[in-house]
Amino acid sequence: MVGTSSPGIVELLLNVHRVHDWCTETQESCKSTFVLKGPWFAKMNLVATCDPANAHYVMSSNFENFLKGPEYKQMFDILGDGIFNSELDLWKNQRIAAQGFLRHHLFHQFLLRTSRDKVEMGLMPIIDHAAKHGLVINLEDIFQSEQAIFYRHVKPRSFTKLQKWLNIGQEGKYKKASKVVDDVLSEYICQKRKEVNKLNQQLVSKDGVDILTSYITEKESTGLKCDDKFLRDTALNMIIAATDTTSTALTWFTWLVSKHPIVENKIIEELESKIPIGETKWRRLFNVDEVKNLVYLHGALCEALRLYPPVPFNHKEPVKPDIVPSGHLVHPKTKILFCMYSMGRMKSIWGEDCYEFKPERWINERGEIKHEPSYKFLSFGAGPRICLGKETSFIQMKAVASALIYNDRIHVMEETPVVSAVSSVLHTENGLMTRISKRWE
Template sequence: MSPPVLLNLTQIHDFITDALKQHHVKTGEFMGPWFTKMNFIVTSDPINLRHIAIKNLHNYVKGREFREIFQAFGGTIIAADYSDKWKSTSICSTILGFDPGSLSIDFPEIATEKALNEAEECMFYRNIVPKCVWKLQKWLQIGPEKKMSRACRTVDQFLYPCIESTRKELNKNEPLLDDQAHVDMPLLRALMRENKGKAYEYDDKYVRNSVYGLLDAGRGTITSALTWFFWLVAKNPLVETKILEEIKDNFGDEKKLVYLHGAICETMRLYPPVPFERKQAIESDVLPSGHPVHANAMILISLYAMGRFQDVWGEDCLEFKPERWISEGGGIVYVPSYKFFSFSAGPWTCLGKDLSFIQLKMVAAAILRNYRVHPVEDHVPTLSYSFILLMKNGFKVRITKREA
């Protein structure tokens, strides 16, 4: 099965979706060459997700191979399995308060931003080629692995000085270094102060991994959701009109922006910021769909495909309809997390879910209230080659001031 996958690598998410639909299934098995050990179960079935993420979650972990692929995150929250260690990181205290200036009018190239994007692309690459291939490339420092090493060095050159200056400040009450004077890091400082002097005081590597993981997760997913949101709204003027009317009537009251909430959920249903998740079975099992799972078997969960199945979301599943999230009484419709899997499900549910919705609504409302977003004529968005679902080459638009 490898040749067609490799030939369709640049459109892998649509390829997986079409392959499942052609066989009229939501779960299937991918068989790689025998020497690569690249056999996967691919599923977009909510009943399987409920089993994996909630009912039998202790049997499905990220595992050692996941941590090798996503080595840039270290052993903290993103790469950790569900455990007391994972639960202890709900202390939202590891994100740097830093404005890189990437939205400056001259659109400067920010080295750290570019490095994070390149690392994401390389980690996606590791998921779809045999382990022996990317391991050899890493040893030889060629291809994507050379780019991965360079990206990690760039991020470290930013993070470690921040950590060092904060630790000095905590130990000796010294002021921040001159080149860090513009950086506000109360959350980083809180994490380090919380464990200062304790037997399990976090070392610089642990702090770096924590910051990297949450920084990349929050940055990439919010960016993805907002990009696709503005594109879908621009393509659906009636939706934009309804959002503007709601904002006008309820501006400042986030809880009453029900239609905007529905539009954001609908965006992530069609274009989930993280389009697939990867799990590994500890022991043999049988999925509710009837598919056997062997011990150590890999499972790929395609969120992108799940949003495009009629028997999951209805015959209008390919349409952008915020109304599907709104009840007749005007409230938000409850959708099980194993069906709307953008924030995972059960105990694995994203720790930043509520904060993410607040951020998304604030930015969306502020921009739409003041500006019109016009996609550049003939701009056709394509999916990025990354584990974060961005637009390849960005979203090209013209921005005009909205008349009062």
């Protein structure tokens, strides 16, 4: 094994409450990669890295030798056999089917309609109500289930099972959440099947089609067993991919913009450039076509994702022994942990100003979006398993961000510190407590 001295399990446990920053500091001192071995019951034999060369090797050039592994599926068993947990042929078949549905023009119609509807009829009425009455609101939903999942990484499996049986602690919370998820999705799938049986082709052409409907109606062409269990797993995977991570990204983006008024003004100026000449400055929602090519807004979102990736860790396990580019030997029982939070804070990758929030980092000399290699910017993954919903995510984030920033001023409550939580999704520890005021009276 190569590299400088690595930390021990005790050091990790002493810093578990600030694990993201601790990993960053440790990787900075260990040249982007360190080894961590714990006692047998902690299930910890890992190589933690934020080296882009390692990411490219594991996720792209030698992809076939690195899987998520059986322990990943056990830790995230709530996701069932969905696309996140699945491997090999099951994963390939699901990805091919999902890719086809996501690219279909009917899904695109559905996405445009629902993105607008959620902002207009879901988000903005709440924001307007809070502004009108001077309420303090939390802009982030707290998802208990991801917090519970995190602790499976550092506790013995026997203790995890005991908690599950006794219905206590983080496992008890997780068990209750799983039951609620199963009940809700079961009812939703039942309703969706009834809707499909009554589908009106004229309505489909107008409103578009969601992915679950596509799986039900196109089950023969997918080659997949589209029973209720499969639909439950697929629905939950898509909900987490499209909702939990997107809402987390928007929370950090909103917080960062509120702390950088110059960035906020530049976003507003860019949005104003899309307003027809002669139109009065007033409360306004932007169409997807108006915001999808906004360069500065896109750069600001990428910069927020760089500093606060919704999924801060990802891990792989080698099928056969291998040596990664950093020189570390890995065996089938070794976890390779990619630390995306740390990667965004490495001076060797992003320069001396890596801790600064600078949307200009993503804009080239011609004023166009600067595309960084995926193995350097891992918020959407890399290689064959790169996120299928990347463009969908940007559409949703731009719809929300444009409406919120253009129409309202966000005042973050300073008495409630904004810090990252110890969770498998990078929520804030205390939420994002804010007071809203209208920009256009």
